[in-house]
Amino acid sequence: MRAVDLIRKKRDGQELTTEEIGFLVRGYSEGRIPDYQMSAWAMAVYYQGMSARETADLTMAMASSGETIDLGSIRGVKVDKHSTGGVGDKTTIVLGPLAAAAGVPVAKMSGRGLGHTGGTIDKLEAISGFSVELGKERFFRQVNELGLAVVGQSGNMTPADKKLYALRDVTATVDSIPLIASSVMSKKIAAGADAIVLDVKTGSGAFMKTLEDSIRLAKAMVDIGTQVGRRTVAVISDMDQPLGYAIGNALEIKEAVATLRGEGPADLEEVCLILASHMLILGGKAADEEEAHALLKAKLQSGEALDKLKGMVSAQGGDTSQIDRLDLLPSAELQIEVRSESKGYVDSIQAEEIGLAAMMLGAGRETKDSVIDLGAGVELRKKIGDPVEIGDTLAVLHLNPARESGRAEAERRVLGAYGISGTKVPRRPLVFALVTPDGVKRF
Ligand code: URA
Numbered sequence: 464m465r466a467v468d469l470i471r472k473k474r475d476g477q478e479l480t481t482e483e484i485g486f487l488v489r490g491y492s493e494g495r496i497p498d499y500q501m502s503a504w505a506m507a508v509y510y511q512g513m514s515a516r517e518t519a520d521l522t523m524a525m526a527s528s529g530e531t532i533d534l535g536s537i538r539g540v541k542v543d544k545h546s547t548g549g550v551g552d553k554t555t556i557v558l559g560p561l562a563a564a565a566g567v568p569v570a571k572m573s574g575r576g577l578g579h580t581g582g583t584i585d586k587l588e589a590i591s592g593f594s595v596e597l598g599k600e601r602f603f604r605q606v607n608e609l610g611l612a613v614v615g616q617s618g619n620m621t622p623a624d625k626k627l628y629a630l631r632d633v634t635a636t637v638d639s640i641p642l643i644a645s646s647v648m649s650k651k652i653a654a655g656a657d658a659i660v661l662d663v664k665t666g667s668g669a670f671m672k673t674l675e676d677s678i679r680l681a682k683a684m685v686d687i688g689t690q691v692g693r694r695t696v697a698v699i700s701d702m703d704q705p706l707g708y709a710i711g712n713a714l715e716i717k718e719a720v721a722t723l724r725g726e727g728p729a730d731l732e733e734v735c736l737i738l739a740s741h742m743l744i745l746g747g748k749a750a751d752e753e754e755a756h757a758l759l760k761a762k763l764q765s766g767e768a769l770d771k772l773k774g775m776v777s778a779q780g781g782d783t784s785q786i787d788r789l790d791l792l793p794s795a796e797l798q799i800e801v802r803s804e805s806k807g808y809v810d811s812i813q814a815e816e817i818g819l820a821a822m823m824l825g826a827g828r829e830t831k832d833s834v835i836d837l838g839a840g841v842e843l844r845k846k847i848g849d850p851v852e853i854g855d856t857l858a859v860l861h862l863n864p865a866r867e868s869g870r871a872e873a874e875r876r877v878l879g880a881y882g883i884s885g886t887k888v889p890r891r892p893l894v895f896a897l898v899t900p901d902g903v904k905r906f
Contacts, residue, residue: 466490466500473507481520488524492623498630505627505636513641518683519690521641525649528623532572532599534655537606539568542742543656545647547671547680548580549664550818551705555583555613556719557731558739560771563611564762565739565755567746570606571613572620572654576827576835579668579818581715584615589713589793589837593781611775620653643670644683651693658694658745661685662738665895666703668814674699674895681898689900696741697898700734701891704812704847707731711826711840711861713792720786723769730846733893736760793838795824795861799870801877803851810847811882817841817858820876823869824862836863841877848890857881 464486469479479487487504490496513521534541542562546552559569576582584595595615597605605612624646631637651659661684664670665677681697688695707728709718721727722735740755749755762768773783785791821827825836842859845851858877862870897904 466496466504470500470504470507473504473511476511478514478517484517484520485524488521488528488623492528492626501627501630502634502636505631505634505639505642508642509636509639512639515683515686515690518641518645519687522645522648522652522687523691525621525624525627525645526652529621529653530617530619531653532617532620532655534570534603534657536603537568537570539566540657540746541570541655542567542658542660542746543571543651543654544660544662544738544742545651546662547647547664547669549702549706550579550581550668550814550821551707551710551715552581552664553583553586553707553709553715553719553731554662554735554738556586556716556772557722557727557735558742559611559613560723560775561735561739561759561762561768562742562746563609564767564771565743565758566610566748567742568606569611569613570602570655572616573613574616579815579822579827581710581712581818581821581827583613585835586712586715587613587781589716590776590781590785593776594779597779605775605778609771609774609778611771612779613775616650616654621649624649638670640676640680640683643680644687648684648687652691656693659688660738660741660745661695661697662734663697663699663898664702665699666701666814667811668705668818669702678896678898678903681896682903685898685900694745695900696745698738698741698894699896699898700737700894702814703891705814705817705843706734708843708846709840710817710821710843711824712835712837713794714840714842714861716792717789720769720772720789723763723772725763730893732763737894795836795838795840795863797860797862797864799860799862799874800856801858801860801874803853803855803857803881803883804878805851805883806853807851807883807885808887809845809849809851809881810884810888812843812847813880816876816880817843820860820873820880823866823873823876824860825866825869836866839863839866841873845881848888850887851883
């Protein structure tokens with residue numbers, strides 16, 4: 464077999480066999496196929512696409528390129544949740560405890576943030592002493608005893624995806640639906656989930672800017688899950704503005720805890736309840752969304768979900784007094800208000816711009832090696848649909864003096880991110896569609 468023949472075959476719109484895809488992935492990951500040939504193949508895929516069978520083959524080839532986690536020693540149906548990335552997305556910190564309180568074991572591996580998106584692991588590290596590296600035995604034991612653990616992704620998982628993703632990043636081949644779908648699903652499958660709930664974001668702050676593209680991506684991922692025997696559903700949720708009001712690590716922990724206390728923003732609570740409902744259904748703890756929703760709401764109101772979070776923080780070495788007293792979490796010295804220069808109603812908030820502003824204040828990483836400031840970030844005061852007067856505070860920048868140099872640019876970006884119009888715009892739906900193996904249900 465020769466890589467050049469497989470590139471030509473894909474370039475001409477033909478389907479590759481399972482063996483041919485395995486040959487490319489193994490060859491590239493083990494260094495026999497050079498970057499220039501893999502780039503040409505990725506570009507051919509970008510233009511010609513892949514069949515559902517080819518996409519599932521690519522997923523499995525990447526999933527088995529490195530370490531795979533066997534969650535077999537954890538009792539029950541292990542349901543993973545994955546978000547395609549967003550700004551202010553702290554759903555894992557809310558729905559992990561919620562689903563665990565309702566009886567679904569949550570053995571979650573999460574990532575760190577890069578660029579305008581944050582990472583769950585960085586957020587959890589805002590809690591003093593919280594360890595995201597437990598070792599496999601301790602990770603399994605904690606999930607069996609408590610029902611919940613969140614750790615960092617093992618460095619040895621899906622090396623083929625890591626290498627291919629880095630190549631796609633510099634060859635303008637990231638935004639190909641089969642390549643994104645296989646990349647995401649390879650990591651979920653290597654992490655050992657029995658069933659998967661996907662949160663596919665749509666809108667200005669998401670990979671997929673339009674609803675139709677988001678549905679196509681969701682379908683591709685649900686198809687992969689179905690083909691490889693993992694029950695998978697996808698919720699298409701809004702990322703046309705950040706989720707909740709807080710963007711930044713400690714700020715997001717505060718908002719997640721407030722939500723578990725029943726005092727959080729309505730959009731964040733609702734998205735978490737919807738995603739967690741599907742986890743309960745896949746995990747066999749509820750028959751339908753209505754039953755799941757009621758069960759989860761009860762866990763929220765009784766404080767059991769908050770207790771689960773505290774249990775996890777304690778088990779992973781974190782300081783639980785910071786959950787009881789949110790003022791003990793890291794905070795930034797300076798709080799700068801960004802004020803509106805016009806009057807009307809907020810009609811858009813460019814989530815990506817808010818994420819970039821938070822990054823400039825130190826909340827995120829510009830490069831893989833950047834050190835983040837756990838207290839920094841942006842706190843929104845206005846969301847889409849809210850009325851605004853000239854001089855009203857749109858958002859508050861949280862920063863430490865060391866980041867003064869980024870302040871002016873962050874202020875400009877936050878102000879520029881807000882669209883204000885003269886007429887009241889309706890609030891956007893939070894969830895646009897549900898994609899299951901049976902089809903697409905639009906709301
Ligand atoms: N996230 C991933 O993990 N992979 C992609 O290709 C895109 C987003």
